[in-house]
Amino acid sequence: MAKSMLAMGAPNSLDAILSANKLAKSYGSTRILSDATLSVAPGEFLAIVGPSGSGKSTLLHILGCVERPDAGDLTLNGQDLRRLRPAALANLRNRTLGFVFQFFYFEPHLTVAKNLEVPLMPLRVPPRDRQTRVRAAAELVGIADQLRQKPATLSGGQLQRAAIARALINRPKILLADEPTGNLDRANTEHILDLLLRIKREQHTALIVVTHDEQVAARADRVLHMSDGRLTVC
Amino acid sequence: MLTLRDTFTLAWTKLRSRKLWTSLFLTLEILLFAAVLVFTAGVRGFTEGLETFNSQGLNGKYLVTAANVRSNPDLETDPDVMDLAEQLYQAALTEHQALAEQLGLPYSPDSEIAPTEYIDGQRALVVYSPYAQQAINQRMSDYLLADQADLEAALQSYDYTAIYLQQQLNADGSVVNLQNGQEDLSRYSSSSGNQPVQTFSGLYVLDDDLYADYLFTDLELDPDAIPVVLSVSDAEALLGLSSLSANASSTEKLQHFTELRAAAAGQIVAACYRNSASQEQIYTALQILDQIDRYQDEPGFTSPSLIYALPTTPCGPVTIQSDTRTAAELEQADRQRAYQTALGTYTEPFQQLLRFQIVGLIPTDTQPASANDLLSTIQSLGGVSIVTPLISTSYYDAHAADLAAVYTEPDLSLSYLGLDRQYLIEFPSADTARRFINEQSCQPRGDLSQGCATPDHLFLLTSDNNHSLVISDLSQTFTTAIIIAVAVVLIITVVLVALTVVRSIASDRKEIAIFRAIGFRRSHVLQVYLAYALLLTAIIIVGALLVAFLLGGLLDPWLSSWLTDFLRATFLTTAPLSAQLFTPDPLLYLLLCALMLLIPLLVTLPAIVLKTRESIISGLKYE
Numbered sequence: 001m002a003k004s005m006l007a008m009g010a011p012n013s014l015d016a017i018l019s020a021n022k023l024a025k026s027y028g029s030t031r032i033l034s035d036a037t038l039s040v041a042p043g044e045f046l047a048i049v050g051p052s053g054s055g056k057s058t059l060l061h062i063l064g065c066v067e068r069p070d071a072g073d074l075t076l077n078g079q080d081l082r083r084l085r086p087a088a089l090a091n092l093r094n095r096t097l098g099f100v101f102q103f104f105y106f107e108p109h110l111t112v113a114k115n116l117e118v119p120l121m122p123l124r125v126p127p128r129d130r131q132t133r134v135r136a137a138a139e140l141v142g143i144a145d146q147l148r149q150k151p152a153t154l155s156g157g158q159l160q161r162a163a164i165a166r167a168l169i170n171r172p173k174i175l176l177a178d179e180p181t182g183n184l185d186r187a188n189t190e191h192i193l194d195l196l197l198r199i200k201r202e203q204h205t206a207l208i209v210v211t212h213d214e215q216v217a218a219r220a221d222r223v224l225h226m227s228d229g230r231l232t233v234c
Numbered sequence: 235m236l237t238l239r240d241t242f243t244l245a246w247t248k249l250r251s252r253k254l255w256t257s258l259f260l261t262l263e264i265l266l267f268a269a270v271l272v273f274t275a276g277v278r279g280f281t282e283g284l285e286t287f288n289s290q291g292l293n294g295k296y297l298v299t300a301a302n303v304r305s306n307p308d309l310e311t312d313p314d315v316m317d318l319a320e321q322l323y324q325a326a327l328t329e330h331q332a333l334a335e336q337l338g339l340p341y342s343p344d345s346e347i348a349p350t351e352y353i354d355g356q357r358a359l360v361v362y363s364p365y366a367q368q369a370i371n372q373r374m375s376d377y378l379l380a381d382q383a384d385l386e387a388a389l390q391s392y393d394y395t396a397i398y399l400q401q402q403l404n405a406d407g408s409v410v411n412l413q414n415g416q417e418d419l420s421r422y423s424s425s426s427g428n429q430p431v432q433t434f435s436g437l438y439v440l441d442d443d444l445y446a447d448y449l450f451t452d453l454e455l456d457p458d459a460i461p462v463v464l465s466v467s468d469a470e471a472l473l474g475l476s477s478l479s480a481n482a483s484s485t486e487k488l489q490h491f492t493e494l495r496a497a498a499a500g501q502i503v504a505a506c507y508r509n510s511a512s513q514e515q516i517y518t519a520l521q522i523l524d525q526i527d528r529y530q531d532e533p534g535f536t537s538p539s540l541i542y543a544l545p546t547t548p549c550g551p552v553t554i555q556s557d558t559r560t561a562a563e564l565e566q567a568d569r570q571r572a573y574q575t576a577l578g579t580y581t582e583p584f585q586q587l588l589r590f591q592i593v594g595l596i597p598t599d600t601q602p603a604s605a606n607d608l609l610s611t612i613q614s615l616g617g618v619s620i621v622t623p624l625i626s627t628s629y630y631d632a633h634a635a636d637l638a639a640v641y642t643e644p645d646l647s648l649s650y651l652g653l654d655r656q657y658l659i660e661f662p663s664a665d666t667a668r669r670f671i672n673e674q675s676c677q678p679r680g681d682l683s684q685g686c687a688t689p690d691h692l693f694l695l696t697s698d699n700n701h702s703l704v705i706s707d708l709s710q711t712f713t714t715a716i717i718i719a720v721a722v723v724l725i726i727t728v729v730l731v732a733l734t735v736v737r738s739i740a741s742d743r744k745e746i747a748i749f750r751a752i753g754f755r756r757s758h759v760l761q762v763y764l765a766y767a768l769l770l771t772a773i774i775i776v777g778a779l780l781v782a783f784l785l786g787g788l789l790d791p792w793l794s795s796w797l798t799d800f801l802r803a804t805f806l807t808t809a810p811l812s813a814q815l816f817t818p819d820p821l822l823y824l825l826l827c828a829l830m831l832l833i834p835l836l837v838t839l840p841a842i843v844l845k846t847r848e849s850i851i852s853g854l855k856y857e
Contacts, residue, residue: 066751066850087755094753101854105748109247119752121240166752 017042017173017206018063023072025058025229032058033229036072042173043204045197047217050226056210057178059226063208064097064176065089077173094122098167098205100177104159106151112162113138113147119169137165141195157188164195174206175199181213193219236758245765248738249773259734260773263727267778267830270723272785274826275818277712280797283813284612287801288705290809291447292596292618295395296667296702300657300693302380303678303686309370310359319349319359319369326365333576337569377685380692385657388693392670395660399627400440402655403641407509409434409588411472417506417548422516433468434505434590434623437641442626444658447809449594450499456591459502460637462623463594466491466806469498472592484796484803491597491806498592505588506549507640512583515552519544539563549587586640596622597806613804615701615708657693664706671695720826724833727774731834732841735767739845746846747853756846763842764835771834775827786816 016039025033032055040046050056061067062074065081074081076096084092093099106115116134125133138144141161146154154162160180167175180196181189193216200207209216217223225232236244249256288294309315327343334341349365350357359366385397410417410430421430437460442449445463455461470477475497478490508516519542529535543555559567574580597617630637661667675695676686686694697703739746746759793815801813 061851061854064751066747066854087757090750090753090755093751099748099751101748101751105745107244107247107745109250110243114243118244118749121236121244122753122755122758124235124237170753 015041017077018208019073019075020063021073023059023062023069023074025055025062025067025070031229033062033069036229036231038224038231040174040206040208042206043200045200045207045209045219045221047220047223048208048210048226048231049212049214049217049223051212054226055229056212056226059231060176060178060208060210063174064099065093066099090122094119095170096173098170098172098175100160100163100167100175100180102179102182104163106159106162108151110150111148112143112151112154115151115162116147116166116169119166123170133169134165137169138162140168140199141165156183157191160184160188160192161195164192164199168199168203168205171203172205174208177207177209177211179211179213180209181211181216186215189213189215236761241761241765242769244762245769248742248763248766249769252738252741255737256734256770259730260770260777263730263774264777264781266723266726267774268781268785270719270826271778271782271818271823272816273719274716274822275782275786275816276793277716278819278822279794279813279815279817281709281712282817283797283801283815284705285709286813287805287807287811288615288702290805290807290811292445292620293615293702293705293805294447295444296661296664296706297444297697298659298661298667298671299696300385300659301696302655302692303676303694304374304377304379309373310361312373313357315366315369315373316350316357316359318372319363319366322368323349323363323365330577333573337573337576339566339569339573377687380687382657384692385659388674389659389670393662393666394670395662396443398441398444398658398660400438400621400656400658402621403437403439403630403637405435405507405640406642407507407513407584407640408432409505409507409640412504412506412548415504415548417545419516419520419544422513422520431471432505433464433472433503434462434588436623437462437637438621438624439627439630440620440624440658442624442628444660445594445596445620445624448596450495450592453500453593455593456502456589459589459591460625460633461593461629462590462625463596464498464592465596465598465622466494466617467598468622469494469592469595472503473497473501484799487803487806488799488808491803492808495595495808498595501592503590503592504548505590506585507588508549508585509581509583511581512552512585515542515583516544518542519552545585549585551583551585584639588640590623594624596620596624598622609800612708613800615704615804617806618701664703667697667703671697720829724829727771727830728834728837731767731770732838734770735763735838736841736845738766739763739842743848743853746848747850750850751854759846760842763846764839767835767838767842768831771831775830779823779827782818786818790814790816 019039021037023033023036024031036055036059038046048056048059058067062069065076068082076092081089081092106112107118113134116137117130120130120133134147135144138147141164143154143158143161143165146158146162151159151162160183164175164177164180167177175196177196181192184192196207196209197219199205207220209220211217223233323346327346330346331341331343347360347363347365349360349363349369351360352358359370361367361370382397382399389397408430409432410421411433412418418430442463448463464472467477469475473494475490475494478487482490522538522541523544526537526541530537537556537558539559540557541555543553545552571580598619659667659670661670674691674693676688676691676693678686678694749759750756794813797813797815798811801811802808
């Protein structure tokens with residue numbers, strides 16, 4: 001039986017950077033998400049695990065403001081996200097959230113450096129600042145030597161590091177990752193996990209990671225289990 | 235808003251994906267747009283060349299011909315005219331019979347031409363009967379006849395430059411060209427099938443201001459010769475030069491014209507004028523000589539009492555070789571002459587050697603009517619349709635009395651259709667000329683012989699003396715052709731650009747979703763894809779301009795030389811004019827490029843907006 005989040009040692013909503021209360025989502029007549037309630041504190045590493053089709057990715061998309069819930073409340077830094085217009089949401093996704101996708105899409109005709117610059121473009125960051133921030137992010141994830149290369153020349157592990165660097169470029173408060181190690185071997189998975197934990201530690205960034213990799217879940221501060229659209233604490 | 239640099243950096247990446255499709259599309263579009271650019275520059279060059287060459291000579295003037303085509307000249311079937319002709323005929327029979335009796339001459343009514351006859355039970359006028367002609371002429375005065383004052387009244391509300399009178403002079407008899415200085419009398423023989431060449435039987439008087447460009451310069455005028463301007467075909471016939479076939483090349487035509495001008499300039503051409511009595515004497519002399527030649531060896535042959543001798547000098551008089559007529563025969567001849575004199579039909583034989591000097595050549599229409607390709611049709615516009623031989627009004631005014639011995643100006647009141655006196659009105663613009671024709675011309679009833687003039691529209695107005703209005707219309711047609719070509723290419727471009735951009739957006743769904751997930755707004759995505767469309771059209775424009783100017787630069791020297799030769803041959807001019815085929819119009823190019831840039835953008839915009847409104851999540855799930 002699922003326990004209350006607060007009762008399960010979740011941060012107090014006053015401390016949480018992100019709070020979701022009774023989120024629900026359906027596609028047609030199919031219920032994907034029901035009464036999902038959770039909160040994440042700054043610098044916390046939260047793993048959401050569960051079988052395929054359980055609604056993990058949908059929850060992550062709602063938390064990452066790329067999809068709206070049918071019902072429930074979602075607040076970020078105390079701001080009610082349901083009231084925000086699309087442009088404000090885009091701004092939020094750009095400045096406060098960082099997204100790491102399983103297939104880490106990159107523009108193949110741009111260099112890695114240019115790809116890392118993409119989230120800086122809506123902010124009209126001047127070129128010199130861009131270079132500084134790109135180099136800092138690349139050094140943080142360990143791909144500084146690959147900045148001039150095209151994405152196609154990078155290995156899977158390097159690409160995932162680049163994806164994390166891109167997500168971090170605007171110094172987000174929350175990093176959301178969808179199966180970040182899904183396509184990586186064990187050694188690379190370990191490297192990425194080390195990197196994520198270092199980011200959490202050094203930048204005090206909250207991590208919400210959707211995974212069904214036990215190796216990842218094992219290193220999270222807190223693990224939520226998702227099954228048939230409902231969250232339970234493991 | 236994204237910075238321009240970021241916008242075009244991202245747009246450029248779209249261009250680098252789907253390389254095959256993009257390359258094919260861009261190549262096709264560049265070639266199409268280059269074709270439009272070359273086409274417009276070519277048409278402009280061609281039109282300007284046409285107008286430059288056309289500005290020379292008669293074609294450079296916007297002329298309208300005004301002819302007073304009577305209101306109802308269809309008198310030949312009018313029963314009243316037939317009745318009048320019959321009355322005149324009966325009166326003449328009575329008068330002539332009385333006169334013949336008075337002079338002691340035998341008289342037969344069969345010697346008169348009856349004015350009417352019955353054809354299939356229907357009474358018809360015999361138009362060559364003098365009584366029929368008298369009846370028609372009497373009735374002509376009942377119908378509208380306009381003069382220059384009426385024309386000026388019709389022109390009151392139009393801006394016109396000048397009115398020129400063009401009148402026809404006709405020889406009362408024949409003016410036969412001499413062949414190598416000799417008069418070919420065999421042509422008068424009834425057995426000869428050849429008709430005498432009579433280039434100068436009619437002359438047309440017209441102000442030489444109109445055709446000054448066709449006159450030879452630095453010519454020494456012969457004071458005893460009549461200065462005439464001939465058409466190219468008349469000059470060819472006179473000088474014994476064969477005309478070129480319609481298929482001759484421009485170079486051949488120009489060379490032929492140059493040779494013709496050289497041969498014709500100042501050339502004196504002789505012709506013999508004989509009035510009808512003089513011609514009759516030649517016929518009679520030839521008949522008698524023929525009879526003597528045939529029958530003189532036959533038994534019982536008696537030589538005619540009056541034998542004429544043929545002229546011994548070119549255009550000389552017929553002389554009497556032998557006259558053995560009896561006193562009675564001579565008296566009978568005197569009576570006959572008295573009878574003809576009383577009737578006003580006796581004319582003294584008269585002949586005169588005329589000398590004409592060719593002072594100009596007019597390139598009248600040279601192409602056959604069957605010319606059906608565009609270039610042949612255009613080439614046919616270079617000539618003018620003016621009638622020749624022309625003499626100038628000033629020459630006519632100074633020598634009217636001398637000319638009157640041979641040429642008579644037809645009595646306008648007797649002119650059947652009024653077409654022997656026309657006015658040429660010069661207008662400052664094609665539009666005014668066209669408006670004058672449309673608003674003031676009478677409309678022929680059926681064919682022209684059924685009349686045209688009405689009290690409000692006294693003249694038949696046409697623009698058929700030259701082709702300035704047609705060429706003006708042709709320029710308009712070319713402009714229309716440019717608009718159509720541009721419209722077609724624009725439509726194709728819009729469709730292809732829209733298709734390419736929409737295809738790109740459709741296949742970039744995931745990319746767009748990820749960009750939006752990391753903070754791009756819809757307006758940012760819109761900006762990138764509009765820049766992409768802009769890049770596509772900009773590449774098309776730059777590429778097409780390069781191709782067009784490269785093609786123009788490479789081919790223009792050769793094509794312009796061809797065009798200059800073509801126009802010289804078309805307008806048969808040796809004036810130092812030239813044409814340039816590839817003549818881009820900077821303003822038109824600017825307009826075309828702006829249209830090419832903006833219209834695809836405007837048309838593509840709704841499709842891009844629609845695509846950017848798709849949800850992020852559907853894009854993220856798109857594979």
